[in-house]
Amino acid sequence: MPNLDAAFSALADPTRRAILARLALGEATVMELAKPFEITQPAISRHLKVLEGAGLIVRRVEGTKRPCRLAPKAVAEIDQWLGMLRQTLTANYNRLDDVLAEMKTKE
């Protein structure tokens, strides 16, 4: 069982969430990850260490590079974010269905 506290505190940082969002598109190197952010490669490496420690990403060795990709668990976490937003919207639109039905009977 991965450490849930570590996962949540890793997800609490917007840069780390953005890194995960980028990795959702596929494997990337530190250099590729640093590009869209205005932060240095060492700073990215520190974020990656936190994500790796939380079990959200895995890294492999390829020569001098250590490309990272999402751990399967991270995919589930990201899907959970979507799930929660989906839940809020579903509740709203179910209420909207009632409002629309009410408008129809008043016509």
Added chain:
Amino acid sequence: MSKLTLKTEGDTHVVVVRHFAATPEAVFRAHTEPALIQKWLLGPEGWTMPVCINEARPGGKIRYEWSNGQGGGFHITGEFIEVVPFSRLVHVERMHLPDPTPDNHVETNFAPDGAGTLMTMRMTLPDAAARAAMLSSGMEQGMEASYVRLESFINSFPRA
């Protein structure tokens, strides 16, 4: 039964699609008339919208204030860019938590779909980080609702 689809597109978009059993005119009105908006745009159970300003015309203002009835709440502000009665709304909005979040550019289209309406809402955030933050704020709200339900479940037990 959920008729809602929600998916991410590219790095910065979120697309929501939902069918409604009502005309585009009715669905459009429910998105632009404050008295109607206040009945449904509420999020988790127990939340209300005491303040609802929606000036549906280009340049018109949006202000929604939510409250959980226990001193908690937040608000969004926004401006309309394009308003095409009963088919299309384009606006920008931001949440104040209390610092403003990056602008969310939202295009909402209402198209006839059989006897009802197909609503397609396409949100565009400035970058991947802003989108992840927006999606995770949905998570926090959803989690809050779960905790509230858990609390009332726990409180329903008779005390020993």
